[in-house]
Amino acid sequence: MDSHSANTDSLSTATLTAATLLGFVVLQIARKFFKPHSPLDAIPSFGIPSYPFGFYVGSWNFIKDGRAILEQGYLKYRGQPFKVALANRWLVLLSGQRLIEDIRxxxxxxxxxxxxxxxxxSEYTIGYEQLHDPFQMNVVRTALTRNIAACFPVxxxxxxxxxxxxxxxxDEWISVPAMQTILPIVTRVSNRVFIxxxxxxxxxxxxxxxxxxNVSSNAQWLHVTPSFLRPLAARLFGHLEPATRAAMKHLRPILQHRIxxxxKYGPDWPEGDRPLVVGRSTRTSNTANSTQADAHFAQHQLCRQPYHHTGEYPPLSTAICRPQSPQGILHAFYTLAANLECVQPLREELESVVGAEGWxxxxxxxxxKMDSFLKESARTAPSxxxxxxRLATRDFTFSDGTTVPAGTLLAVPVFAEHHDEVNYTNPEVFDPxxxxxxxxxxxxxxxxxxxTPTLEYMSFGLGRHACPGRFFAVNEQKLILSHIIMTYxxxxRDGVRPPDEWIAVLVKANTTAEVMFRKRR
Ligand code: HEM
Structure with missing residues (x-):
């Protein structure tokens, strides 16, 4: 290639790039001026620079520092709606008791x-059905919750x-990585109940x-992937299908045995062999006996495409898609280890109550006291x-007259509510x-x-969607923390509570800290 044609090529590339950028700018400006009026325009935005493309800068800032942006927005607009930029849409924040009550x-x-x-x-990370399927909701609401006491020994x-x-x-101290140790323990304990x-x-x-x-990490990249590419991207790079296939290798024999x-036994299934939770679930099925209904339901699931299994089979969908459970315990454990003066009162309470009642x-x-400690830990370190x-499925008008159009994504800045002195005295202080x-x-x-969810305490949500697994989760947290307190x-290792890890609005308890244990003296 001679130097003249090389120059011409680079010139045309530069011209093409400049023309594309110009076209994009013109398109954005045109969209701004000609787009139809939306009720969202009436809601003030926060954290969005006023120059062109401010939305995209705002949404990038939100990914980096969503929690701080929400806290500042909350201080400015407490009790009124405001909106922030997510990657490709607005998120409307509602705070104060009146608006939260409207959501409830x-x-x-x-x-x-x-x-x-x-x-x-959820469609690609959990299986869309899991959040809709009355089977799994019934398992949690009835079979699991009613059987908590029966599950205690296992x-x-x-x-x-x-x-x-x-x-x-x-007798001597050993050091373990906290997250890598606690997470499998909690997962194992929850799974024992189901499988x-x-x-x-x-x-x-x-x-x-x-x-x-994987659920939350995959959700993040799928969120910024264009929607028409998501099914393909999830299929090629997502965790759901391979995890489901791998899990079904383990689960298939269990399901077949249950069937x-x-x-063979129908309702007279021998007590010792009967599954703790799944076999007793009550479903909306017309099948006369619930054990039979469960078994045939499971069989039906086995015949379907593996993609759908994870969302519908309780051992997977119900027990393991709840990262909050291990996270809650890890947060509580870090907090307890950073506030060792709480250990003695908790031990005394345990010795007195369990001494009289048993486990x-x-x-x-x-x-x-244990309940208070765990609740305060959840208040100060929510998920x-x-x-x-919530997503508005049709136009919705709040009691203050604010209307959001169908398709609007809404949320409550729970962390800010939990740290507001209107709701709590000395909210920044951890008061076990x-x-x-x-x-x-x-x-x-x-x-x-x-x-008990309230307008001031929303770690388990509020209203008709308040977490149905909370009764199980709280008992599990109490049992695990009690075991730690009584045994070790x-x-x-470093003497101070390791910092939580935030990305946008999500928080994880520290993933790298080491903690030390020895037999209790
Ligand atoms: C500490 C542990 C847990 C926390 C902090 C937690 C928190 C939450 C929250 C905040 C919601 C949304 C509520 C709303 O927006 O109003 C929720 C929903 C849900 N949780 Fe939990 N959860 C935990 C453990 C569990 C467990 C162990 C299970 C099942 C065994 C479970 C099952 C569910 C289900 C099925 C929903 C959806 C409810 C619906 O669609 O109406 N959760 N949870």
Whole structure:
């Protein structure tokens, strides 16, 4: 190629690039001036520079520092709606009791499942059906919640076995990576309830632990992938299909055994062999007996494309897609290790209550200080900066007259609400027994519990979509923390609570910190 044609080529490339950029700028300006008026225009935006393309700069800033932007927006607009830029859409924030109450009372015009489709990319990361399927909701609401007390012996057994495997109680201090140790323990304990002793299989532990982590990381890149490419991208690079295939290798024999037992015994399935939760679920099926319904449902699932299994089979969809459970325990453990003065009062309460009642659900209900400690930990370290995410499925008008059009994504800045002095005295202070003190007042004994969502405390959401797994989750957290407190002395290797890790509005408890354990003296 001679130098003249090389120059011409680079000139035409530069011209083409400049023309493309110019075209893009003109298109954006034209869109700004000619786009139809939207009710969203009336809602003030926050964190968006006023120059052209400010939306994109704002959305980039939000990815980097979403929590701080929300806190500042909250301080400016508390009680009024404001909006921030997400990668490709607005997110409208609603705060203050009046607007939160509107969300609480709303029907399906504000949809939780559709918001998960956007925020979690649930269709590709979990399986869309999982958030809709009445089967799994019924498993959690009825079969799981009603059987918590019956599950106690196996949960306790699994906690003891898992800790002994991963943190053997020795006389000398041993150091372990906190996240890599606690996450598999919690996953294993939850899975024991759903799938029995398969929960101990190292391959299954790895699979389910990794699955939990993949849900949020894959949701992030899928969120910025153009929507028409998502099905392909998820199929090529996502975790759902390979994880489902790998899990079904383990689950298939269990399901088949359950089906065979059901065919043989029907309702008289021998008690010892009966699954703890799935076999007792109540479903909306017309099948007369629920065990049979479950077994045939599972069989039906096996016949379908693997892509859909994860979303519909409870051991996978219900137990392991809940990263909040291990996260909640990890947060609480870091906080306890950073506030060792709390250990003695918690031990005394445990010794007194469990000494009298044994390791029962009734005993867990009486652990008022433990409940307060865990609730305060969840208040100060919720699973993210926002909660109560909803998608408007039709135009929706709030009680202050604000209208959002169908398709708008909404959320409450929960972290900011949890740190507002309107809601809490000294909100920045970690006060482990603030809720147990409240319960000492006459008439307040049964209030302020961790499982009770309120307008000021939204770690489990609020209203008709408030987490149905919270009764199980809180009992599990109490049992695990109790085991740690009664079995070990522990401390943070570096002496201070390791910082949480934020990306945009999501938070993870520190992933690299080491913690130290020895047998309790
Ligand atoms: C500490 C642990 C957990 C936390 C912090 C948590 C938190 C939440 C939150 C914030 C929501 C959304 C509520 C709303 O927007 O109003 C939710 C929904 C849900 N959670 Fe949990 N969760 C936990 C554990 C669990 C467990 C262990 C299960 C099942 C065994 C579970 C099952 C569900 C289900 C099925 C929904 C969807 C509810 C619906 O569609 O109406 N969660 N959870």
């Amino acid at each position: 009372k709303a029907d399906d015009s504000l949809s939780f499942a559709d918001s998960a489709k956007v925020m979690l990319q 949960i306790r057994e699994e906690i003891a076995a898992a800790f002994e495997d991963l943190i053997p109680a020795k 029995g002793l398969l929960c101990r299989d190292p391959d299954y532990i790895k699979l389910t632990t990794q699955y939990t982590l 065979e037992m059901d065919d 029962t659900k009734e005993a867990m209900d009486q652990l008022v 993210g900066a926002i909660g109560l995410t 027994f603030r809720f147990s003190r409240m319960r000492e007042q006459d008439g307040e004994e049964n209030k302020h519990q961790m499982v 002395d522990f401390k943070l």
